[in-house]
Amino acid sequence: MDSQTNHSASAPADVFLIDGLRTPWVNAATLQTSGFGLLDLALQCGAPLLLRCAVPAHRLDSLILAADGESQVHPLRKRLRLDSTTELYQCSHGLSAVALACQQIRSGDADLVLVISADLQATPQEPLLTSARRTARMFDIQDEDASAFAEASRLRAGDAEQGGLTARHRITLFDSQGRTHNEDQADAVAGACALLLASTAGLQQLKRTPLAQLGAGTHAQAPPEYPTLAPLLASTRLLRQRRLSLDDIDQWELPESPALALLSHLAAWQDADFCHRQLELEQPVGRLDPCSLNIHGGSLALGTLSAGDGCRQLLQLADSLQRHALSRGIVCDQHADGHARALLISHPQETSA
Amino acid sequence: MTEASNPLTLRERELGPFTYLELQHPAQSTWRHWRLRRDERNVAWLLFDHADSNANLLCVAAMTELGDVLASLRRDMPAALVIRSAKPSGFCMGADLKDFRQLDNEADAVRQLVDAHLLAQQLIDLPCPTLAVLHGETLGGGLELALCCDMRLATPDTRTGLPEIRVGLHPGLGATARLPDLIDPMLAMRMMLTGTALGAEQAHKAGLLDQVAAEHKLRPLIEDALNGRLALRRRNLKARPFRLDWVRRLAALAMRRQAGAKADPRHYPAAEALIELWQRHGGQPDLLLHREIYSFARLINSPTSRHLIQLFFQRQRLKELAAGKESRRLSQLHLIGDSGDGIQLAALAALAGLRVSVGGSAASMSACIGQIRRLARDEAQRQQALDALVFDPQHHGVALADALIDGQQADMEQRRAQLQTLETSLRPQALVLSFADPVEPLRAALGDAGRLLGLRFASPERGALVEIAAHSTSRTISQQHARQLVGQLGCLPLPVSSQPGLLLRRVLAPWLLEAMLLLEEGASADAIEQAALAFGCPQGPLAIAEGWGLSHCLALFERLHGERDTPLAEPPAILRNSVEQGRTSLLDPKRRRWKTGKARSAKLSADQSDRLLLSLLNSAVRACRQGIVSDADMLDAALVLAGYFPPFRGGPLCHARETGHAAIVQRLRELSNDLGPRFAPDPGWQPVVEDAAPGEPLQAG
Incomplete structure (x- = not known):
């Protein structure tokens, strides 16, 4: 590590954001007609991200879902077809999930962490x-x-x-009727965003250049x-x-x-x-x-x-x-x-x- | 079934004095297929454990041994007898069809059946209480054996059924008499006429099973049963009215109508035989048992049953082709292009649990979702399949894919370019499967052409036949992989060599062409289609041509016309005109009206029907000689399973063999003298010395 980054010398390991994808932000009317559930949204950005980064199911060390409400991370793991050894966490806010992932990577517990945040209702203002x-x-x-x-x-x-x-990091949503949704809508109430975080070792495993360092x-x-x-x-x-x-x-x-x-x-x-x-x-x-x-x-x-x-x-x-x-x-x-x-x-x- | 294969639940099975571990080793007993042991209370446990198979089959050897077992029990009578299967897959899959193949005359069949019936009667007459404990598949003879026991317990995964009708038979070990006696006769007849199996709950409700319970709850139930504490419902009120002749006659009328609508009784005699049997003797079960033997013996010697049994083994053979190593299962596909076949394959793969990345347009992804919604069994499967589908327009999935599916519709240049770019990120052992016909032009695009194979669905249904076309440098291991993939999709793989039209369309082309020529000569389209339907074909040639698309037909005819080895005749003008005018049907409404004005007969002459049939047989022999497919059996299986040739006739080559090659060759020569070289007998015909009167119409029956 060079002198320029000595301020982060206390961090024992680097954390990289490899890539991320998000769904279009969807408004209440669309949500109604398309019938998306929280996990549908989470899955539709999580699965393409794993595919895009060529992450085999058994490589992922932990999955963190940021969503309000009861714990849904177990069914999400099942639907993403991840290994049963993947650690599961759920918290309620996106950056808290990222912070948790960083912590896991810095402590050496995880090399690859998938963070997915998903919402089905807007924050009360x-x-x-x-x-x-x-x-x-x-x-x-x-x-x-x-x-x-x-x-x-x-x-x-x-x-x-x-x-x-x-659109660079936005996927097209398909509802169960096969209709497509590929643009952000105003007054959105729902959407999901998936981020793949990795340690240096994880990065080398996947042989990819990261988007950013956290x-x-x-x-x-x-x-x-x-x-x-x-x-x-x-x-x-x-x-x-x-x-x-x-x-x-x-x-x-x-x-x-x-x-x-x-x-x-x-x-x-x-x-x-x-x-x-x-x-x-x-x-x-x-x-x-x-x-x-x-x-x-x-x-x-x-x-x-x-x-x-x-x-x-x-x-x-x-x-x-x-x-x-x-x-x-x-x-x-x-x-x-x-x-x-x-x-x-x-x-x-x-x-x- | 899935529950039974779980190793933990296997250990839970209730096996009386036997332990789970000793069943892993071959039996150390006097009998090869049965294990007998008594527990501390002198209850005899008889486990059926077929020595040479993963599933129990009631073969002749097992039956003979069962006779010995019963004799030994009679010498030293136990307190009770419990019959179970040692196999995880189920109680018994029914009779061994291999035995049936060897029966070639009615007298032998009757002798064997009488022996089997005597054995069943011995089991019934055993003075101790008898209890059958069922699980998994309990079909045909297995169920009939269970019907001879006093009581039947079952686990929830049990499926009971009498599928004999599917091979052109009816039950032959007493079920025709015992089942209607035990449960609602209408339900019993429905089971036997349709061959559909009942789930455990349904069977319990119907009274076929006395109690259904999970494996770990069986022990107390068995205790109760043996001590006579099990509540039995044996008052079959619904059977009462059917003891009257006229009630049965009325009911049989309705059954005949339904069965006739499903299958022509002239072609498939089993349903009629069964209904007749029940209608005439349903009031006297003893007589019915007796008559069943003769009816069964007659059916088993009918060509229909022989062909259907043969088809069963052919299907089995195709399934075995698809079997592969568990570790080699394909788990991820990448689809490029928007063709319907590609979408079909992607949907089937997602339903079969593979991950599929769709690299086509968003419209093809939507089509794929639609297809899954149509095909999914239930909500859970639909959800799972949709989750397995990932829209991937940037082709990231190629890097992880076990197979790249080429469903592109663009012209050859673009297809090649696309494959060339994608191959760079493809894994070395991954397959490239293309729906292109032919696949040879794509070879140049790939660095490793050994992994390239052609695919074609024979029909859009689930479980359809899929032709897998290997070109001259396709690797054997790739072919194996592709067959395994097709098996994973629940389809039947048919390995063929990559020639224009692959196997099916190549064989059928001359038939379609002849039908068009007849149409051109002025025969009515109805008559042509009727001739094929009367022969037993599910579809007439003109309907098939329209299903494939007329322009596709024309292109295929032209390519076959250009071949050097016995080329096809010139494509008929009627087809050319229709394609030029952009029509989708050969039947021009205007022209049709004009034709009816001339009042033609609605039937083809014997000569014309011969032309149709012989063009098909001749082309089948040609394809077989050219080695498009490995052997004649395979060709027969392909044409029948793809739904082009009537199953009860066993396939074109089988039909030709049974009609007599000499007669056919003779007839072909006559036709080629009259109509030109397109009827010249193929060099592949082997004139077998058989006595068939020459010149006689060949489409009898």
Whole structure:
């Protein structure tokens, strides 16, 4: 390992994101007519991913399903026809599942981990909206700013769709009647995203070049009145832990719905007083370049899914880093219960050279 | 069945004084096929354990030995007798058809049957209580044996049935009398007339089985049965009305109508014989038992039964061709292209539990899903098959596939290019199976042409025959693999050499051509089709041609016309015109009306029918001589199992043999004098010295 990456020297093993696939995000009406179940969606992105990466069923060490509700990972393993020796886990959020996978790989317990997140209903936005309005007032963010940001985000998403950038990791869904669904729908309530994570050994087994390398992750819990502050806390903690400044990060994927919350987040980083008192920083974090933030849009255009969003953002960011040959990015998700997780990812050539 | 093959549940089996482990070794007893031992309470346990087979067959040797066993029991009477099978697969699959093949006259058959009936009677007359404990397949003679016991217990995986009708027979060991006596006679007759098996629950409800219980719950039930505590329902109220002659006569009327609709009684006499037997003697079971012997002996010497038994063995042979090593099972296929055959294969493979990546268009994936929905047995299987299907337009699946299925419809250049690019990521031992006809032009595209084979489904149904065409450099191991794949799909593999039209279409082409020529000469299409149907063919030649597609027929005829070895006649103008006009049917509605105006007779003359049949026989002999298929038996099996030739006639070459080669060659010579060289007898005919009057119409029966 070279000196450039000495900040991650504490991590005993590298974790790579080999590849990922997601289903189109589907709205309630389509979900009704097509009759997809949670596992149907999970399977339809998981199986092609295993096929694409040529992973034989017995090679996979563990399967982590991120989904709300009762445990469904056993039937999923059966339907994916994985070996009975595959370890099974289930948690409720996408990035938590990724963090768990990273942990397993770093500890040496696993070489290949399949993370699948799947949702059948959208996240309730009410508590987040209330919190976003309260924080917006603190940092003097106007509703007009938020709607302008939302509009711009939708435009970015539209451009990415037109340019075929979104479709690179998106599969075509087939329902049991044989009808196809291959485009993201607005106001989505359901979707699934599969990510294949590997250790260096796993990577060598599969003989593939990875999409990205996963670095450190942090977790934060916001005060219960202000659940939307969680991403702010988590990403600040990540920057401070890794001694990084905003300039070191080339791209960001931050939760953007509601837009008021994201704008408050950006304003807070520029607010010396807030940074000093609440984040215990001597200097304000600074101004984040809007061109590096959510460059292909996000949940404002697609809709918010509690389990799937984190994985989708991670995949989107990894893809965009690779395409633009950029070195570092941070992805952060947000949950209605005031938790957030931030994850640093980097271009694999950059660090393993 | 699946439950029984699980090694853990095998150990659970209730075997009385026997242990599971000793059954793994050959019996150390006086008898080869039976094991007899008494437990501590003097209950005799008799295990049926056929020495030379994985499934019990009631062969002559086993029957003789059973006689000895019963004699030894009579000398020292046990407290009770329990009969079971030592095989995991089931109680008994019925009589050994190999024995039936050797019976060549009625007197011998009657003698053997009388012996068997006496034996059954001895079992019934045994003064101690007798109990049959059944599991798995309990068919034909096996069920008849169980019917001779006082009580029958069974495990839930038991299937009881009397499938004799499928080989042109009816039960011959007393079931025609004992079954209607035990259960609802209408159900009994239905079982015997259709040959369908009952599940354990159904059979229990019908009263055929006294109790159904899982293996580990059998012991207390056996205790109860032997102590006379088992509740038996022997009041067969439904049989009462059928003791009256007129009731049976009425019921037989309906049965005749149904059976006649399924199979022509002139061609398949067994159903009629069974109904007749029951109608006349159903009121007197003893007389019925007696008459059954003579009726069975007559049937077993009928050509229909002989041919159907032969077909059973031929089918068995094809199935054995598909058998392969468990470790070599194919588990993943990759389909390219959008052809219907490819989609069919993909759907069958997914249903058979293979993983399938579909590299065609999204439409072909949808078609595949539709096909699976149509074919799936139940919801669970449908779900499993759909899960096994992955849409893979970027052909990632090629790297993992055991076989690459080429269902492309593009022109040869594109097909070759596509195969060439994909072969680079294909594993070295993987197969390339193509629906292209012929496959030879694709050889150049592959670095390793030894793995390339051609495929064709004989019909779109499940369990259909699949022709596997090997070209001159196909590897033997690849052929074995391909046959195994076809077996995994539940189809029958037919290895043929890769020639235009493979085997089936090649053999049938002259027949279709002759039918078209007759049509052109002015014979009515109805008459042509009727002649074929009357012969027993499931489909007439014109209907087959339309099923294949007229343009395909024309292309095939032209290619066969271009062959050097005994080429086919010029394709008829009627076909050319139809293809040029883009029609899908030879029967032009306008022309048809014009023809009926001339009021032609609806039947073909004997000469015309001979032309049809002989063109088919001649071409079958030709294909056999050219070595398209390994032997004559295989050719017969192929044409019958593909549903082109009537099963009761045993296949074209068998039919030719039985008609007499000399007579056919004579007739062919006459026809070729009148109609031209297309009827010239093929050099493959071997004039066997037989007495058939020359010149007489050959389509009798």
